[in-house]
Amino acid sequence: MSTDPRHFDRLYADSPDPWHYETSGYEAEKYAACLALLPEGRFASGLEIGCSIGVLSAMLAERCTRFLGLDVAAQAVERARARDIPNAEFRVAHLPGDWPEGTFDLIVLSEVLYFFDADALDRLARRVAESLSPGGTVLMASYLGETETELDGAEAQAHFAGALARRRRARPLGERRDPRYVAQVFELP
Secondary structure (H helix, E strand, C coil): CCCCHHHHHHHHHHCCCCCCCCCCHHHHHHHHHHHHHCCCCCEEEEEEECCCCCHHHHHHHCCEEEEEEEECCHHHHHHHHHCCCCCEEEEECCCCCCCCCCCEEEEEEECCHHHCCHHHHHHHHHHHHHHEEEEEEEEEEEECCCCCCCCCHHHHHHHHHHHHHHHCCCEEEEEEECCCEEEEEEEEC
């Protein structure tokens, strides 16, 4: 991750929900759009990168037999754990280095890609390609406004999608473009 993890620790120290995931109309609309893009049915094992306090995680876990949420901020992970989602586990991880063992048939990266620089996105794409089960689904969503990061949301998502496609063939399943965000879903055979 390009952004210093202490930045996120400070954000969560100042506010238990710094991006207003629990109360924002924008977030609720984006979550609904992302979930609608996913293929129907259940996933055996889901992974969310940058799970924060677990709002989207709770919705994703309903579609998964097993679910793992990762975030760099310990306070966010504690809030996610407090949701007491029976089939979910939440861990602190500094990615792309602290990658979990196993394979997943759903990997979600929502509002997180722009926190990585290009080199870290390449490493993250390699990890995703190696860990996604054949026929697995990748969901990406990125904010399109100012992010004050090296790559903005559109640039980071395009870079990641390209890096992923260079490692495994990706078949687009759907896309939602809004003036505020872009969400894309791919299947990797």
